Amino acid sequence: MKITIVFLLIIGLASLWIKLNPDDSTALAKVKNLSEPDSTNHNGVNMDNKVVKTDEEWKKELTPEEYRILREKGTERAFTGKYWDHHEIGTYICAACGTELFESNTKFDSGCGWPSYFEPIDSSRIIYNDDSSFGMKRTEVICAKCDGHLGHVFDDGPPPTGLRYCINSGSMKFVKKEK
Numbered sequence: 001m002k003i004t005i006v007f008l009l010i011i012g013l014a015s016l017w018i019k020l021n022p023d024d025s026t027a028l029a030k031v032k033n034l035s036e037p038d039s040t041n042h043n044g045v046n047m048d049n050k051v052v053k054t055d056e057e058w059k060k061e062l063t064p065e066e067y068r069i070l071r072e073k074g075t076e077r078a079f080t081g082k083y084w085d086h087h088e089i090g091t092y093i094c095a096a097c098g099t100e101l102f103e104s105n106t107k108f109d110s111g112c113g114w115p116s117y118f119e120p121i122d123s124s125r126i127i128y129n130d131d132s133s134f135g136m137k138r139t140e141v142i143c144a145k146c147d148g149h150l151g152h153v154f155d156d157g158p159p160p161t162g163l164r165y166c167i168n169s170g171s172m173k174f175v176k177k178e179k
């Protein structure tokens with residue numbers, strides 16, 4: 001009887017310790033946790049309402065470069081995309097499905113050669129995937145609405161988030177803000 005009580009006490013303390021000490025407490029881990037699948041409607045965008053198309057359909061709708069990036073997880077060469085040095089005021093949307101992803105006021109000059117943002121318009125519009133391709137441990141960022149590959153997110157961004165969403169220009173379109 002006594003042994004059982006001691007055993008339960010140990011289990012209880014162990015689970016409490018695990019709760020108090022999540023092994024991943026970086027900004028990146030937090031944002032990844034925030035975007036756990038959630039079927040609620042965020043800011044009018046219902047991510048349950050997925051855009052699903054065949055490869056053939058995507059090929060018809062996208063340019064070859066958009067298709068290579070969005071559907072085949074390609075990467076444009078640094079300093080070659082149309083938005084890395086783009087400073088107009090407006091909104092960057094997914095080139096495949098039109099979901100509004102990033103606002104120009106969250107864009108910053110990272111010097112990496114790809115458009116970089118410190119946060120998305122809404123974390124529910126982004127899905128985060130662990131990516132270990134090319135021998136690197138990275139976090140892939142994809143559009144939650146159409147599953148299109150956008151780029152990666154890193155932990156070396158500026159305040160307030162400390163994150164750098166490093167996105168391919170070719171995965172997005174820009175909508176200039178009307179004055």
Ligand SMILES: [Zn+2]
Nearest residue numbers: 094097143146
């Ligand atoms: Zn999309």
